[in-house]
Amino acid sequence: MKRFILFDIDGTLLRTRGAGSHAFTRALADVLPGASLPASFSPHGRTDPDIFREIGEHIYSRPATDRELTTLADRYIHHFQTTLAEAKNFEVFPGIEKLVKELHADEKVALGIETGNLEITARLKLKRGALDHFFSFGGFGSDAPDRSEIVRIALERGLNLVGGKTQGRLSPIIIGDSIQDMKAAKSNGAFAVGVLTGGADQGALKKAGADKVFTDFSSSSEFLELLLELVV
Numbered sequence: 001m002k003r004f005i006l007f008d009i010d011g012t013l014l015r016t017r018g019a020g021s022h023a024f025t026r027a028l029a030d031v032l033p034g035a036s037l038p039a040s041f042s043p044h045g046r047t048d049p050d051i052f053r054e055i056g057e058h059i060y061s062r063p064a065t066d067r068e069l070t071t072l073a074d075r076y077i078h079h080f081q082t083t084l085a086e087a088k089n090f091e092v093f094p095g096i097e098k099l100v101k102e103l104h105a106d107e108k109v110a111l112g113i114e115t116g117n118l119e120i121t122a123r124l125k126l127k128r129g130a131l132d133h134f135f136s137f138g139g140f141g142s143d144a145p146d147r148s149e150i151v152r153i154a155l156e157r158g159l160n161l162v163g164g165k166t167q168g169r170l171s172p173i174i175i176g177d178s179i180q181d182m183k184a185a186k187s188n189g190a191f192a193v194g195v196l197t198g199g200a201d202q203g204a205l206k207k208a209g210a211d212k213v214f215t216d217f218s219s220s221s222e223f224l225e226l227l228l229e230l231v232v
């Protein structure tokens with residue numbers, strides 16, 4: 001019996017410090033030269049398909065067609081490879097590498113990703129952070145525009161990976177920095193762990209359903225203790 005633990009990427013494992021926003025800006029400029037992102041633009045906690053929809057509507061003043069959205073996504077992926085390489089202040093958060101390494105080594109744990117990122121950009125971020133080999137499955141923004149559905153898909157893939165064995169009474173654990181992560185965890189019957197490294201405050205995460213909130217994971221033993229409590 002394995003416990004599934006899914007990590008969000010941005011604001012939870014690492015931060016790219018603008019690589020995504022810069023790539024969105026460049027993709028937008030390819031489609032409509034001189035255009036800039038909407039003043040209210042904020043990617044926090046959102047899925048990439050949702051962001052492409054907003055940018056599409058901003059450009060065309062109407063809902064973008066599937067073809068237009070595909071073009072935007074293609075341009076975004078193209079530029080992201082450069083903006084990620086240019087992101088000088090890219091950072092894996094304190095304690096993450098140790099925590100993820102310890103969880104990965106635990107045979108009772110199956111470690112996965114749940115992110116609004118397209119799978120290709122998610123993997124590029126994990127690779128730059130030298131975290132890619134710790135995660136054997138995941139759900140991505142390229143799977144669905146809705147985060148609850150992304151979590152559901154990730155858990156389904158995890159189950160397939162471990163041979164379809166049920167988890168019994170061990171509920172999955174979802175770790176994220178946004179309100180959307182907490183809501184997606186609860187709608188999938190998971191234990192929701194919030195972390196404050198992404199900018200959301202404790203009250204907002206708790207209100208969205210967080211069962212436990214950490215300031216950061218600089219002390220990985222704190223998280224591992226929680227895990228032991230949950231196993232009992």
Ligand SMILES: [Mg+2]
Pocket residue numbers: 008009010011012045176177178198
């Ligand atoms: Mg996040």
